[in-house]
Amino acid sequence: MRLCGLTTSCASDPGLGRRLGMLTLVGALLTAAGILAPVRVGVVSGHSMEPTLRYGQPFFYEPATSGLPVRAGEIVLVRLGDQVCVKRVFARGGARFWTMGRTADRQGHQIVGADVPISRWKARYPRLHFRQVRVPRGRLFLLGDGTTSMDSRHFGPVPASCVIGRVVLPARVDPPAHRTMEWVEPRPRQRRAEAARRRASG
Numbered sequence: 001m002r003l004c005g006l007t008t009s010c011a012s013d014p015g016l017g018r019r020l021g022m023l024t025l026v027g028a029l030l031t032a033a034g035i036l037a038p039v040r041v042g043v044v045s046g047h048s049m050e051p052t053l054r055y056g057q058p059f060f061y062e063p064a065t066s067g068l069p070v071r072a073g074e075i076v077l078v079r080l081g082d083q084v085c086v087k088r089v090f091a092r093g094g095a096r097f098w099t100m101g102r103t104a105d106r107q108g109h110q111i112v113g114a115d116v117p118i119s120r121w122k123a124r125y126p127r128l129h130f131r132q133v134r135v136p137r138g139r140l141f142l143l144g145d146g147t148t149s150m151d152s153r154h155f156g157p158v159p160a161s162c163v164i165g166r167v168v169l170p171a172r173v174d175p176p177a178h179r180t181m182e183w184v185e186p187r188p189r190q191r192r193a194e195a196a197r198r199r200a201s202g
Helices: 014-032 118-124 188-201
Strands: 040-043 058-063 075-080 083-092 096-101 110-112 129-134 139-143 163-169
Touching: 075 139, 096 118, 118 129
Parallel strands: none
Antiparallel strands: 040 058, 058 163, 075 083, 075 163, 083 139, 096 110, 096 129
């Protein structure tokens, strides 16, 4: 993701110039109406937030201030080292949830849906590794909407102080369903196979 001012040349991409011009007009109208606080413009340069934010798409963001609340589900800009990234807040400090994956470390883990007890997940997938994640106070667990996103599943929760802005346009949308593993009731054949595995491992 890169940030740019309105004077940045977009001549090499006429479509980008038109989209940026339209967003600028909409942003000016909303600001004049008092709906938005002063905003700035950013342009997406990665794929981690697709399909919500696509490569080359302009967006408006509200710069972070001491009074800027950050809520789960919102899309934020965070400074990680020398990079500025766009991610969605999955959980705030104090939250707990489970992940599962093929290895004991967090690399490649998927977040487990909380709709059924974790014991049922462990019984169904006895060969997978499960980790309980507790987000420390003052930190945020961030996810990208894209399936190949590098996010807190890889580098862990980040300090809330790293947030430098909140995306306000395009408006907030619900995160994709692939972000968590949702429970699906097994078919009769699957239930028999799972019971056989439990007997063999017990």
